[in-house]
Amino acid sequence: MKKMVLAPVILLLINLQLLSCKQQSEPIKETSSTVESVQLENAVTYAEGFNITSYKDYTILDITKAFPGSDKVYSYALLNDSNNTQLADSLKNSNRIDQTLITPIQSIIVTSTTHIPSLETLGVAQTLVGFPGLDYISSPLSRKRIDQNLIKEVGYNESLNTELVIELSPDVVVSFGVEGENKTLNTLQNAKIPVIYNGDWVETHPLGKAEWIKFFGALYNKAHEADSIFKRIERNYLSTKEKAKKIVDKPTVLSGAMYKDVWYVPNGESWQAKIIDDAGGNYLWSQTAGTGSITMSVEAVLDEGQDAAFWIAPAQYTSYSKLLSDNKVYGEFDSFKNKRIYTFAKQKGIKGGVLYYELAPNRPDLVLEDLVSILHPEQMPKSSIFFTPLDE
Amino acid sequence: MSKSTYTYCFIGLTLVLLLSFFLNLSLGSVHIPINEIFEGFTGGELSKKSWEYILLDYRLPKAITAVIAGAGLAVAGLLMQTLFRNPLAGPFVLGISSGASLGVALYILGGTAIGISSIYISGKWGLILASSVGSASVLLIVLSVASRVRDTMALLIIGLMVGSITSAVVSVLSYFSKAEELQRFIFWSFGSLGDLSWRGVYILTGCFVIGIFLSILSLKSLNTLLLGDMYAKTLGLKFSRTRLTIIISTSLLAGSITAFAGPIAFIGLAVPHLIRQVIPTANHVILLPAVMIGGAILMLLCDTLAQVPYSQYTLPINAISALLGAPVVIWLLVRKKKVLF
Numbered sequence: 001m002k003k004m005v006l007a008p009v010i011l012l013l014i015n016l017q018l019l020s021c022k023q024q025s026e027p028i029k030e031t032s033s034t035v036e037s038v039q040l041e042n043a044v045t046y047a048e049g050f051n052i053t054s055y056k057d058y059t060i061l062d063i064t065k066a067f068p069g070s071d072k073v074y075s076y077a078l079l080n081d082s083n084n085t086q087l088a089d090s091l092k093n094s095n096r097i098d099q100t101l102i103t104p105i106q107s108i109i110v111t112s113t114t115h116i117p118s119l120e121t122l123g124v125a126q127t128l129v130g131f132p133g134l135d136y137i138s139s140p141l142s143r144k145r146i147d148q149n150l151i152k153e154v155g156y157n158e159s160l161n162t163e164l165v166i167e168l169s170p171d172v173v174v175s176f177g178v179e180g181e182n183k184t185l186n187t188l189q190n191a192k193i194p195v196i197y198n199g200d201w202v203e204t205h206p207l208g209k210a211e212w213i214k215f216f217g218a219l220y221n222k223a224h225e226a227d228s229i230f231k232r233i234e235r236n237y238l239s240t241k242e243k244a245k246k247i248v249d250k251p252t253v254l255s256g257a258m259y260k261d262v263w264y265v266p267n268g269e270s271w272q273a274k275i276i277d278d279a280g281g282n283y284l285w286s287q288t289a290g291t292g293s294i295t296m297s298v299e300a301v302l303d304e305g306q307d308a309a310f311w312i313a314p315a316q317y318t319s320y321s322k323l324l325s326d327n328k329v330y331g332e333f334d335s336f337k338n339k340r341i342y343t344f345a346k347q348k349g350i351k352g353g354v355l356y357y358e359l360a361p362n363r364p365d366l367v368l369e370d371l372v373s374i375l376h377p378e379q380m381p382k383s384s385i386f387f388t389p390l391d392e
Numbered sequence: 393m394s395k396s397t398y399t400y401c402f403i404g405l406t407l408v409l410l411l412s413f414f415l416n417l418s419l420g421s422v423h424i425p426i427n428e429i430f431e432g433f434t435g436g437e438l439s440k441k442s443w444e445y446i447l448l449d450y451r452l453p454k455a456i457t458a459v460i461a462g463a464g465l466a467v468a469g470l471l472m473q474t475l476f477r478n479p480l481a482g483p484f485v486l487g488i489s490s491g492a493s494l495g496v497a498l499y500i501l502g503g504t505a506i507g508i509s510s511i512y513i514s515g516k517w518g519l520i521l522a523s524s525v526g527s528a529s530v531l532l533i534v535l536s537v538a539s540r541v542r543d544t545m546a547l548l549i550i551g552l553m554v555g556s557i558t559s560a561v562v563s564v565l566s567y568f569s570k571a572e573e574l575q576r577f578i579f580w581s582f583g584s585l586g587d588l589s590w591r592g593v594y595i596l597t598g599c600f601v602i603g604i605f606l607s608i609l610s611l612k613s614l615n616t617l618l619l620g621d622m623y624a625k626t627l628g629l630k631f632s633r634t635r636l637t638i639i640i641s642t643s644l645l646a647g648s649i650t651a652f653a654g655p656i657a658f659i660g661l662a663v664p665h666l667i668r669q670v671i672p673t674a675n676h677v678i679l680l681p682a683v684m685i686g687g688a689i690l691m692l693l694c695d696t697l698a699q700v701p702y703s704q705y706t707l708p709i710n711a712i713s714a715l716l717g718a719p720v721v722i723w724l725l726v727r728k729k730k731v732l733f
Contacts, residue, residue, distance in 0.1 A: 153704040154704065155704060156705055156706075159579070161421050161704050161705075161706060162450055162586060162587060163420050163422045163450060163451075164422060164704055166422075166442045166445050167421075167422045167443075168442075169442050178572070178576065183584070183586070183587030183588070184586075184587050186587065186589060187586075187587045187589070190589065191442075191449065292570060293570075295568065
C-alpha cells in the first residue's frame with residue numbers, strides 16, 4: 001500500500017519544491033531616496049486599482065487591483081532619465097519593484113481596445129506597434145494606421161503570439177491582468193520585454209475606469225495632459241449627473257439578455273448599473289451586491305422586469321425580430337411591446353468591433369448623456385453616440 | 393522481420409525524428425532564414441537579437457516539450473493497451489486527464505462557481521499544481537481500488553466511471569462561471585506545448601526519465617501480459633507488482649505531461665497502432681523505443697502545423713493531432729484489413 005502513493009506524491013513534492021523555490025527572493029535593498037514624495041495634481045481620486053507617486057527623478061506606478069480579488073500589488077518604477085544608471089540599478093534591485101521602465105515609452109503593445117482611446121487622446125497613438133485581434137479596433141485613427149501596416153497583428157482573440165511579440169520587441173506590453181498564471185507573459189518577461197498590468201476593467205466607478213488615462217500619462221511623461229483630459233470628462237459627467245438627480249420620476253430599467261436559458265444581468269455594483277442609476281433610471285437589480293453579472297432564470301427576470309419602462313443593452317441584439325425569433329418570451333416584456341429597447345451593439349467599427357467596448361470605459365460622460373437623453377428626453381438633446389433604438 | 397530489418401526501421405525512424413525536430417525549430421510565426429538557424433545552433437551571432445531569443449528560448453523548449461510529450465504519451469498508451477489487452481485503451485483510461493481537468497476547473501472556475509478562491513496558489517505554478525493535485529487524487533482512488541480488485545477489466549471500467557464523475561462536476565462548474573474563466577479553461581483543455589520555462593522543461597524531463605525507466609523495468613512482464621492474466625500468473629509473473637509498476641509509470645508520464653502541456657489527446661491512443669502497422673511485432677523490447685520515436689515525430693509535426701508557419705495564427709495542438717493522425721490510422725487499418733494487436 002505504501003508504494004502505491006509514490007507516484008502522485010513525487011509529483012506533488014516536485015511541485016511544492018517549485019513553489020518554495022519561487023518564494024526565495026533576493027535580499028531586500030530598498031531604494032535610498034530621501035526625497036519626499038511629491039504629490040502631483042494627478043493624484044488618483046476615483047480609481048481603486050492604481051496609485052501614482054512622483055519622486056524627484058522617478059515615478060512609482062502601483063497597480064493594486066490587476067484583477068478581481070488580486071492581493072498582490074504590482075509596482076513599476078518609471079525612470080525618465082536613461083543615463084541615471086545608479087538609480088536604475090538600485091530600482092532594479094529593490095524588492096518592491098516588479099519592473100523598471102524608461103519613459104517616455106517609444107513603442108507599445110496593448111491588449112485591450114479600451115487602452116486605445118487613452119493613447120489617441122494623449123497624442124501618442126503612433127507608438128502603438130501591435131495588437132492581438134486587430135479587427136476589434138474601431139477608432140478611425142488607429143484603423144488608418146492598421147491599413148498602413150503600422151500596427152501589426154500579434155495574436156488572435158486576445159491571446160498573444162509569443163514569437164510575433166518578441167519579433168517586435170516593444171518597450172512594454174500592457175496586459176489586462178488575469179487571475180493566475182499566463183505562460184505567454186512569463187515567456188515575454190524572460191525575453192526582457194516588460195509586461196505591465198492594466199486593471200481598468202476591474203474598476204466599478206464609471207469615472208474610475210476613465211481615470212486610467214493617467215496610467216498611460218505616466219508612461220509617456222504626460223501626467224499633466226492626462227490630468228486635464230480626465231478633469232474635463234469628470235466635469236461633463238458630474239454636471240449631467242446633477243441634471244438627472246433633480247428628476248423625481250425615475251423609470252424602471254431592465255438590462256441584459258439570455259444566453260441559452262440563463263439571463264445575464266449586470267450586478268448592482270457594476271459600472272453599467274451605476275451609470276443607469278446616475279442617469280436617473282431605476283435599475284431593477286441595483287440592490288444586488290457584486291460587480292460582474294448575475295445569472296438569473298427567465299422566470300425570475302420576467303417576474304420582476306415584465307413591466308419595466310426601458311430595456312437598456314440587450315447584449316448583442318440589434319433588432320426586435322431577432323429577439324423574438326430567438327425566444328418568444330422576449331415579446332412578453334412591456335419594453336418590447338412599447339419599443340423602448342436601446343442597444344449599443346449597432347455602433348460598430350469598420351471591421352465589426354463594437355465601439356462601446358472600446359470607447360465607453362474612457363468616456364463615461366458620453367454614455368451618461370446617451371442614457372439621460374433616452375430616459376429623460378426633456379432634459380437632454382438627443383445623443384446617440386453609443387445607444388440607439390433597436391431595428392424592427 | 394529479421395534483426396537487420398528492425399535496425400533499418402530504427403535508423404529510418406531516427407532520421408525522420410531529427411528532420412522533424414529541425415523542421416519544427418525552423419518554422420513558426422516569424423520567418424527566420426535557414427542559414428541563421430544553423431548560425432544559432434553552432435553558437436554564432438544571429439543578425440537579430442529577437443531571433444536569437446525566439447529560436448533558443450521559445451522554439452527549443454517547445455520542441456523538447458513536444459518530443460517528451462509525444463514519446464511519453466505514446467509509451468503510456470502502449471502500456472495501457474497491453475495491460476488491459478484492449479486496443480481502445482489510451483494513457484488517460486485511468487482518469488488521469490479527467491482528474492487534471494477537475495483540478496484545473498476548480499482552480500480557474502471554482503472562484504465564481506463555489507466561492508473557492510484560487511488566489512492562494514496563484515502565480516506561475518498554480519495551474520500546474522492544480523492539474524497535478526487533481527490527477528494525483530484521482531489516481532490515488534484508482535490505485536486503492538486496484539489493490540482490491542483482482543480483475544483488470546474491472547479497473548478499466550472503474551477508471552471510466554471516475555472520469556464520468558469528474559466531467560459531470562466540471563460541467564456544473566462551467567455552467568456557473570464567467571465567460572473569460574470558461575475561455576481560459578477551454579484554452580487549457582486544447583493543450584499547448586509552448587511557453588514552458590527551462591525550469592519547467594527540466595522538471596518534465598525528470599518525470600519522463602523516471603516514467604520511462606519504470607516501463608523499461610517491466611518490459612519482460614509486458615510481453616508475458618499479452619498472453620492473458622491467468623497465463624501470465626502460471627508463468628510465475630508477480631502480477632500485482634507488475635500491474636502497479638505499469639500504473640505508476642503511466643501516471644508519472646501522463647500526469648506530468650498533462651500538468652505542463654494540458655490534456656493532449658489522441659497521440660497516446662494512435663501511435664502504438666501506427667507503429668504496430670509499420671513494425672509488425674508484439675515484442676515490447678522493440679515496440680517501446682519505436683513508439684517513443686514515433687510519438688515524438690508525430691507531436692513535432694503536429695506542433696509545426698499548429699504554428700501555421702508565417703502567420704499570426706496558432707491552432708490548438710489537440711485539434712491538429714487528431715486531424716492529422718486519425719485519417720492515417722484509418723487508412724492503415726483499411727489497407728491491412730485488421731488491427732495488429
